[in-house]
Amino acid sequence: MIKGVLFDLDDTLYNSSEFARRARKEALKAMMDAGLHTSEEEAEKVLNRIILQKGSNYSMHFNDLVKALKGYHDPKIIATGIITYHNVKFSLLRPFPDTTSSLINLKSKGLKLGILTDGVTLKQWEKLIRLSICPFFDEVITSEEFGLGKPYPEFFQHGLNKMDLKPEEVVYVGDREDRDIIPAKSLGMKTVRIFKGKYSDNKETIADYSINSLSELPIIVEKL
Known part of the structure; x- marks a missing residue:
């Protein structure tokens, strides 16, 4: 029984997959507006590689992304990514x-x-x-x-x-x-x-x- x-x-x-994908896409756009000088395609490729290597529960995806593309941690760009990601994801969450x-x-x-x-x-x-x-x-x-x-x-x-x-x-x-x-x-x-x-x-x-x-x-x- x-x-x-x-x-x-x-x-x-x-x-989960669709909400996360859309939130990451918007976060990358916001980070580029904040000074991350790269193409959206390149940023997405690097971010996906980091997620694959570190796992989806890793808490520093955007930190590693900025370090990989700029050579150092830029707190303004990292914070922009984190805030945008969470704002978009939770606005869509249902x-x-x-x-x-x-x-x-x-x-x-x-x-x-x-x-x-x-x-x-x-x-x-x-x-x-x-x-x-x-x-x-x-x-x-x-x-x-x-x-x-x-x-x-x-x-x-x-x-x-x-x-x-x-x-x-x-x-x-x-x-x-x-x-x-x-x-x-x-x-x-x-x-x-x-x-x-x-x-x-x-x-x-x-x-x-x-x-x-x-x-x-x-x-x-x-x-x-």
Whole structure:
């Protein structure tokens, strides 16, 4: 019997990739207006390389970008980038259209709901609060809190422990095959792959179920 649902956050409950892309683009334009003498294409190429090397949760992307392009840290340009990025991203931040109604549906069934996400704890909580969906969740578990993140099965087991649930009692929902579906399935959870975000083009999956919209999830849970 299913007693709980664990969700990934980014690109599962909201369009993280698209919001971040648009925010970075506007931040680069503002930095160039503030004195970063380069082309938009070159700035984007260098920034993408830094993100690939340091990861999306690294906090000094714009610092490294300015250092790479100017040879030194220019605080005015760095601050312009940071402020513009956050202003644009948070002005756009909203759940997928069917996220809230699906969470209401699942919660009405008496299920425990949790978030299992890589990232800095305060930043992930900020997203949930800005998305206006944090009241739905009984637990929010982050990689920073645990010390390990995805795809380590220990992280997923930690999430189960915090929710006081067994693997066979939980449905796990995520957008990535390697970091979500494979480790969750290895522990015995029922898995649902949602085709959203930048990894959605790869349709190959070992998930028990695949969906294009969160509105499909309550039907699956009801069957289980």
